[in-house]
Amino acid sequence: MATHQEYQKKVNALLDSWKEEYAAMLTRWIRVPSVKGESADGAPFGKEVREMLDVAMKDCEEMGFATRIFDGYAGDATFGSDDLEPIAVLGHLDVVPVGDGWRVDPFAAVREGDNILGRGTIDDKGPALASLFAMRAMKEVGIPLRRSIRLILGCDEESGWEDMAYYCAHTQMPETGFSPDANFPLINTEKGMLVMFVQAPLSADGLQVLSLYTGERVNVIPGQSVAVVKGDAQTVQKVEAFAKETGLDYTARLTDEGVEITATGIPGHSAYPEGRRNAIGMMLRVLDHLGVEGALKTLASAYGQEHDGASLGIACHDAISGPLTCNMGILHLENGKVTASLDNRCPIDADLDALEASIRIHLPGFSVLEVEKKAPHHVPADSELVTSLLAAYEEETGLKGEAESTGGGTYAKVLKQGVAFGAAFPDDEDLAHQANEFIELDKMICAAKIYANALIRLCAE
Ligand SMILES: [Zn+2]
Numbered sequence: 115m116a117t118h119q120e121y122q123k124k125v126n127a128l129l130d131s132w133k134e135e136y137a138a139m140l141t142r143w144i145r146v147p148s149v150k151g152e153s154a155d156g157a158p159f160g161k162e163v164r165e166m167l168d169v170a171m172k173d174c175e176e177m178g179f180a181t182r183i184f185d186g187y188a189g190d191a192t193f194g195s196d197d198l199e200p201i202a203v204l205g206h207l208d209v210v211p212v213g214d215g216w217r218v219d220p221f222a223a224v225r226e227g228d229n230i231l232g233r234g235t236i237d238d239k240g241p242a243l244a245s246l247f248a249m250r251a252m253k254e255v256g257i258p259l260r261r262s263i264r265l266i267l268g269c270d271e272e273s274g275w276e277d278m279a280y281y282c283a284h285t286q287m288p289e290t291g292f293s294p295d296a297n298f299p300l301i302n303t304e305k306g307m308l309v310m311f312v313q314a315p316l317s318a319d320g321l322q323v324l325s326l327y328t329g330e331r332v333n334v335i336p337g338q339s340v341a342v343v344k345g346d347a348q349t350v351q352k353v354e355a356f357a358k359e360t361g362l363d364y365t366a367r368l369t370d371e372g373v374e375i376t377a378t379g380i381p382g383h384s385a386y387p388e389g390r391r392n393a394i395g396m397m398l399r400v401l402d403h404l405g406v407e408g409a410l411k412t413l414a415s416a417y418g419q420e421h422d423g424a425s426l427g428i429a430c431h432d433a434i435s436g437p438l439t440c441n442m443g444i445l446h447l448e449n450g451k452v453t454a455s456l457d458n459r460c461p462i463d464a465d466l467d468a469l470e471a472s473i474r475i476h477l478p479g480f481s482v483l484e485v486e487k488k489a490p491h492h493v494p495a496d497s498e499l500v501t502s503l504l505a506a507y508e509e510e511t512g513l514k515g516e517a518e519s520t521g522g523g524t525y526a527k528v529l530k531q532g533v534a535f536g537a538a539f540p541d542d543e544d545l546a547h548q549a550n551e552f553i554e555l556d557k558m559i560c561a562a563k564i565y566a567n568a569l570i571r572l573c574a575e
Contacts, residue, residue, distance in 0.1 A: 118570050122509075125251040125566045129559050136247055136562075137230060137555055139173060143239045144223035144232035149211050150273050156186045158276065159208060163269045166207045170242075170267055177250045179265075187280035188269055193249045194262025194573070201572050202264050202291030203249075203565070204525050204532065205242030206271035209234035215549030229552045237546035240553040241294035241537035241561060242267060248566035252574075261573040264288055271295070271525055278528045290499055293526040294565065296534035297542075299507050302500050303435050303519035304527055305385075305459040306490035308466045310473060311444075311483040313453045317408020321345075321401060324372050328394050329444040332455040336443065337381030339393035341401065345373035349404065356403050362391075364400055375400060384441035384457045385521030387421035394445045394454075395419035409452040409479060416476045417442055423458060427472040434492065435461040435519040438469075453483070459521030462490035491527040499572070503535050506567035510560060513540070535568070537561040 146169055151160020164186045171181045174191035183189045192200065212233050218224040220233040234240075242265075249263055268277035281287065292300075309332050316323065326341040343349065346368070353366035353375055363378040377400060379391035395418055402414035415425060422429045423440035431437035444455040456473065460466060466487045474482060493500055495517045504515035517533075526532035537558065538544070545551040 118574060121252075121255055121257050121570055121574060122567055124255045125248070125570070126563050128251040128254055129247060129562045129566070132247060132251075133555055133559050136243065136558065137225070140230060140235070140240055140243050140553075140558075141223040141225075143169065143207075143243060144230070144234055145221055147221045148208050148234065148269075150208060150270070158186050159269050159273070163208050167267065167269055170207055174246060174265065177246070178253060179249065182285075184281055184284055186269065188266060188277040190264055190266045191246070191249070192262055192264045193253055194259040196262070198259060198262040200262045200264040200288040201569065202266055202288035202529055202532070203245045204266050204268070204291060204293040204528060205245060205295060206238045206268040206277070206525065207242065208269050208272050209237070209239070210272050210547050213547075213549060217550060220551075228555045230555065231550060231552040233551055235551050235553040236538055237551065238271065238295045240558050244537055244558045244562040245294050245565050247562045248569060251562070251566055252569060257570065258575040259573050260575045263569055263573055264291075268525070275528070278525075282528075287529065289529065290531040291529050292499070292503060292533050292535040292568070293524055293529075294535055294537045294561070295525045296520075296536070297538045298511075298536040298540060298561075298564070299513070299515040300500065300503050300517050301520050301524060301526070301534040302493045302495060302517040303462060304491040304523060305435050305438075305461060305519065305521045306464060306466055307486070307488035307523075308458040308460055308469055309486040310456045310470065311453065312456070312477055312480040313451055313483050314409035314412070314477075314480040316447060316450050316452055317406075317410070320407030320411070321405045323401065323406060323410060323447060326397070326445060326447040328397065328446070329442075329455070332443040332457040333384045333441070334443050335379070335382040335384055335387060335390045335441055336393045337379055339377045339379075339397040339445070341375050341397055342369070342372045343375060343401070343404065345404075349373045352404060353400060356400055360399075362396055364396070383522065384443055385439065385459050387439050387441060392419060392421070392442060394442045397445070412477060412479060413442075413445075413452070413454060417456070426456075426476045428458065428469045430461055430464055432461040432463045435463075435490070437461070438464065439521050460490070462492050488523075491532075493531050493533050497531065499531055500533060502571040503533065503568045506564050506571060510564045510567050536564065
């Protein structure tokens with residue numbers, strides 16, 4: 115029998131020869147604008163998403179895989195017989211709305227040299243198709259299997275993950291596998307999540323804040339915050355002096371309503387606060403400096419501009435997952451009340467109940483409106499899954515493979531033993547959900563080789 119190295123050599127030669135075929139198929143996939151839309155019969159996420167599912171499943175079928183469609187929620191394609199234990203590869207076919215800033219039509223799949231631009235190229239159609247091509251090459255080489263490979267393509271990853279709920283309710287979800295929907299080398303740890311909404315009455319003492327309404331989403335680091343406070347020319351000068359003193363971007367001007375203060379920070383995602391600056395935190399600091407009292411002062415001293423939760427008594431870290439991160443994404447003043455959100459991404463060993471209790475203690479006068487907790491997800495670094503995937507990555511790239519932790523959520527946690535694995539490479543710019551999202555064909559072919567290498571290790575006889 116051939117060795118794994120011999121299989122891999124043949125698989126890699128095939129994948130190299132299929133580069134233009136891959137490009138053509140990805141182009142077809144990108145041209146279906148599978149943004150979530152109005153639900154219809156058999157199309158729970160809109161007719162474009164359903165069309166995308168049909169296109170992908172037909173391609174899987176034409177490659178000779180057994181396919182199933184789950185009422186427009188998801189589909190799967192299996193290589194290997196049903197009596198084998200399946201390894202899952204979990205991708206998705208829906209895409210986020212295009213947003214601003216595109217220099218090409220986001221659904222035209224414009225080719226520029228070796229690059230293809232378009233919404234969904236890296237998140238997640240390109241990587242999903244790379245996985246499919248890996249399976250196709252393994253099948254063509256005739257690799258005998260001891261485990262089967264099941265490509266599961268979801269249609270609701272960007273919204274509520276209803277696709278996976280439906281899939282799990284209608285068939286057996288494999289226990290083990292990976293999701294090509296993040297970065298290489300590999301993410302085996304997802305922090306736990308503790309999201310809280312807190313509320314307190316606005317104080318009648320101290321600086322009077324007339325309006326302040328920043329942020330719409332708990333998981334966004336707001337880049338700008340605007341408030342109007344009672345004041346005069348002196349207030350404007352104080353803000354300007356504070357800007358000089360702190361080196362931060364504050365502006366203030368007198369208006370008919372009062373003094374309008376603008377704090378400009380650096381926006382981002384709450385799971386990745388490093389190098390960002392929360393404009394709400396900046397606003398709280400300047401309001402505190404101007405003499406605000408009560409609820410806003412409490413928030414200023416308990417949260418301020420920290421993203422480690424130290425003043426809330428929740429700072430912690432562990433060696434596997436790194437530090438806790440804390441973000442205030444929403445700060446609204448309405449009907450004489452202050453409402454704020456706290457989005458905490460917590461190390462896997464952290465006790466979420468204890469963290470919640472500490473936040474309550476450090477916010478006297480606040481009531482808690484809502485608490486949401488999500489357990490962490492972790493697959494041990496010495497598991498067969500992680501060691502096989504990292505070895506595959508190292509072999510195909512010559513780069514060092516290391517398991518990483520994230521504060522974000524990946525599709526992989528749908529699987530009991532699931533990790534995120536590619537297909538963006540470590541030095542790639544993060545293009546998911548951005549304008550002018552693109553893939554480089556050679557990198558996607560390399561990703562396909564890595565996926566085949568991993569699947570040969572896990573599934574070949
Ligand atoms: Zn994705």
